[in-house]
Amino acid sequence: MSTACAQVSAPPADDALIAARTAAQTGNWDTLRALVPRVQGHVLAAYPQYWWLRQQLNDTRKPLPEVELNEFVDAHRGTYLAERLRGEWLLAAYRQADYATVRTLADTTVTTPQADCAILAAMQARGQRVTARQAIEKFQPGDVCWALYDRLQADGVLQWQDFSTQMRDMLETNALANAKRMARYVFEPAQLKTLNAALDQPMAWLARQNPLPRDRAARELIVVALSRLGRNDLQVGYEYFQRNWARQLPADDANWVRNQFALLASFKLDPVAVEWYRAGEGGTLTEYNQAWRARMVLRQQPVDWRALNRYIEQMPPALRDDPTWVYWHARGLVALGAVQQGQEEFRSIAGQFNFYGQLAAEELGISTTIPTSAAPVTPEELARAQYDPALQRAIALLRLGWRTEGVREWNHALRGMNDRQLLATAQLAHRDNLYDRAVNTAERTRDQHDFNLRFLTPFRDQLVDKAGEIGVDPTWVYGLIRQESRFVMNARSSVGASGLMQLMPATAKWVAKRIGMTEYGHHRVNDMDTNLTLGTSYLRIVLDDLGGSPLLASAGYNAGPRRPHTWRSTLPGPVEGAIFAETIPFTETRDYVKKVLSNATYYAALFTGQPQSLKARLGVVAPQMAETTTIP
Template identity: 25%
Template sequence: MHNKNKLVTLVLTFLFIESAYSTSMSSGSVDRSVIPTQSTLSQYNAKQLVANKTRSISAVKKHVPVESTQTVATRKNTAAIKQLSATASKRSTQTTHASAVVRQEPKKMKLARLEPANTGIQVLAADTVSIRNRLRRIARQRNQYRAAEKALILGKRIEYGLLISKLKDYPLYPYLVSKDYSSRLKSLSHTKLKSFLKLHGTTIPGVRLRFSWVRLLARQQRWNKIIAIYRPTTSRQQRCLYNKALYKTNKKRQAFSNMKKVWLTHRRLPAACKFIIARWHASGRLTAPLVWSRVELMLAKKRSRNILTLKQFLPSSKRHWLITWHNIQRRPIKIANKKLLSSKLPIARRILAYGLKRLARSQPQDAALFWRRNVKKNTFNAYQAAQINRQIGMTYAYRGKYESLKWLSKVPEKYASDKLKAWRVRVALAHKKWPKVLFWINKLKSKDYKSFRWTYWRARALEATGKKAQAHKLFQRVAKDRSFEGFLAADRIRVPYSFQSRTLHYTKSQLLLTESKPGILRAREFYFLGSIRAARREWYYTIRKFKELDLRRAAVIAHRWHWHDRAILTLGKSRYRDDLRVRFPLKHKSMVTKRSKDLQIEPAWAMAVIRRESAFQVSARSGVGARGLMQLMPRTARYVARKLKIKMRTAHLKRPALNIRLGVSYLKYQLDRFSGHPVLATAAYNAGPHRVTKWLKQRGPRAADIWVETIPYHETREYTRNIMAYIAIYERRMGLKLNRLKHRLKPISVRAIANTGINF
């Protein structure tokens, strides 16, 4: 270790001298004051070791695992040697531009120092001060950014030019420049565009500017230029323009080979693709099998409206099959077509298999009868037959029919999806066939078999079959998990709930290291400027490439900004789940508590619904139009508002106070409708009371945990499980008395349908 310290000292000396020499060459004189002495470097190393030891002791107090002082010092020195060697190599090849940067800050030296084993890299105090100073400067630049943006919109070029020159180090500078360049692309020199894209090409504004430039070049028919500036993208329009450019420059084979991935989509292709698709089709490479594959993709995603537009790419002799397919999609009963049944062509088999599966979704009895009487099994391949059996069985399973197991059992294991395997277990559970439950759990994948979820059900089955000792051991294992099944297992064996709450602790310097990343800075500025949508987009774009340590830090940073939805999302992408402070924030606690107590429902329940519905994002809007903190549909919100004699507009659902008032009232209505059963009320809040009523009639009386696990809708099933677990977590977070899950999960029966006069 002594030799390594000597080597570090030598490398540090070399870098200081090299830096001073570079500075002196630019200024004409040598400043010897910047060259460190041997004693200075020894003092620096000694301070490093003392600081590491202090941090290690502090980490132990916080129950954080750390390495020994000697191990940390050794690892630190090894990392420092590697980094300093790389720095020396980099400096030896610096350009004139880089030298100019050194001239501006000759006395600054940025060295990395190791954190304790659990936290990664920590910057020196000089770097921390530098970052903090930059953040203060950024805060002062916000008003200048607003003024520059306004000047650009109003066309005040001189004012904009003066302002933009002061914002070159501002995080949102690329957005302003991209907006400016996009507005005058035709007159802008290619050199300026290339320079901008070289620096900012991978940022959101850079990607947008490149797209605009590609479209302009396509209009100008500058195909070689498009090939030169194109970068791989998910944009089908850009990909088509690039392939068109390849075609126009006599690289047809490459263009046509690229088109297969563009073609196979359920979405409508942009107009820019027409040219290259027409040439691809004319070349004979756009074959009928490719057309049929795209038809299947479109039908699977319920985009059947556009499938007839693909008729032009089929030979005239095959177009009638596309029309037949479209008709069967609209009316599945039309599979009773003699021509279709008698044909031995592969496409006829595909259409017939699709029709049978579609018929099975709504009329499984008719599909099963048709499958037995009218179809010769040897005309289908093994996969098609498995898919038909699967669909008939799944529809029966959703309806609570035990005969579904007969159909699901016919599916060979190699064609059985994870979803199908889970439903075999659920059907056996619904009918309390405990030996079958154990049999089908054993058929699950190893990962699922060992999961806490299915371990709980294995324990339930063992308990029901008299093997209580084995069941108790499994319940003990599951009870250590913070989840719906974990809490249920704890209730079974009467032990305390395991919340496993461990807060992430980082120093200000550690958080500054992540906060100073360019993408996080851009998201931060948009957030503090009030451009929340742009902030969310930039944040998501940035954290995609984050590793575990940065994800955890970014989550803590967002939490400190009170940007709770991003904090929850970011920590959810990491492998760490135990910081309940970040994952279950207490925003709007007082408002929720007041409204809940007024209506005599549990405040923790309302908080759990907000956490699951919107993650505390006030402007949240779902794909079906639900809005606000408690994700109310506008129609439902208006109905509840009328009951409460409140005047409102849809836009008002973004207001936390109104959304919470209406959402809590709606929860209360569902609770009253289903005789005070929180499980049924929770499922009704998500799926609608009419569906819950239908499921109750189909299934009859059963234990509440079995009822939850056999909810037909995946979204509602997971939603109900999560809400029930979140209630217990929020009771702990809010300092409320813990009401164990078994008290909420009373047995469910058809009698739970009460007060049907309430109609939503």
């Protein structure tokens, strides 16, 4: 403890550390090496040495510096950097065909998908036969995994069917680059030359291919092209497939194509998807497509509960046990008269603090409330968190603005913590205004909870006043900010959204003009008051545009207000809000909406001290013709 205190109370200046990082980023390795001694005693002293060793691992002209690597791993055993370095060492050993070292490191390394593939490749090279199932379960597109597949194909471990199935899965999600790479294992070189035409202009290409070839690879080209027809014109493509090819294809292939058309129809919320899924029954579906088959049945009114439950029961166990499908299967059981069995399924998830846990509890007559708080964190528990070296490193990184490294160190420190340790760590983060770390840590507890940490309310006076001034529910605003930025004021997304409420530059400028904020400049978007003013104003504009529905407005805030208009226009009749939320065709927006409204319900319970209804907050969504909106 005293050593940790010394590290925090009297560290060397950060300038040497910052200079070392700059040297590492610019490839100035001599400068980095010279700076390593200057950071000794700093809480982050291991980082420059790690950057140096990582570079040595990447230099394929030199042998691996095993002595230095072992010294670093031994000196920093159990830390995030030691584990990460072991993983990079493993990959470097693989690249040098040092399979004995790969196997040695495999037993002590927290691996990545590429490292997992390196381990399997080393096993295969050393005569330990790898199974196709092992390889497929570990595979993620990347150089090492592709190299593993090259070897396993050559050794006869992976067969043509293994590759074609994975290629189809990649095509289903439109991962074309990976699908084309996988296609090298499926098609002959001459066939690969025609693959682009089959993918890009399937109708024109197919017109030249009748009759169906007997060669399985040539036939697979036909199937691939047919699966792409719907991306241009769904109905025309499906009719062409049914008229010209469905009877020629083996049943499995024909049903796979039908299910691809059904999936594309699902993305458009076209009810014909239900008919096409029914026609494709018996065909192979990915978990992704199985979920959409269930969603499209759910969206039809009245819901065919028998068909829905049959489709859910056909899901593999991991998907079937997801709270989403536990909830809807239970709803189906109740609707079909198996009330007791349905209630048992509701009870199995009703204790979860999430969207479907809350809805399941409501089906049992239990509204959303705040659980009794755990005993307060003691000074001793807080001190142990404060002097934890891993947390000290994480906090130091976050204070320097090195968020990626800081978050990784923080998450590594949380592994294996019990509830009391998690609560103390969340309290430490809150004390240091690391609100995102406080929330993410507090929500990991299993039995002892503190919802004042899990659902923080920083800036409460300013936010409540601003929400009241604009006329939006502050608990909804809190629910949205918790999902958008986790209260990090300078948060910036990969697409350029900024601040607490994650405003895009063009949106912020438009709202500022709309509300008459004459002094607005983009440099002010992360200013808390400016961000709250623009964000709540935009939320109110979207809410009014979408008929006062927080559900639709949350979707519009994330995906753009035009899309909820379109999605609502395709409804066959009024649907409960949970059905609308579950059938939003964008995965990100679907998850976002569920989390925002779940958050908002908990915030309302915190603010009022009264039980709350998520179902009431979701409301009912009725069909309405798509309207043109001028909101960006």
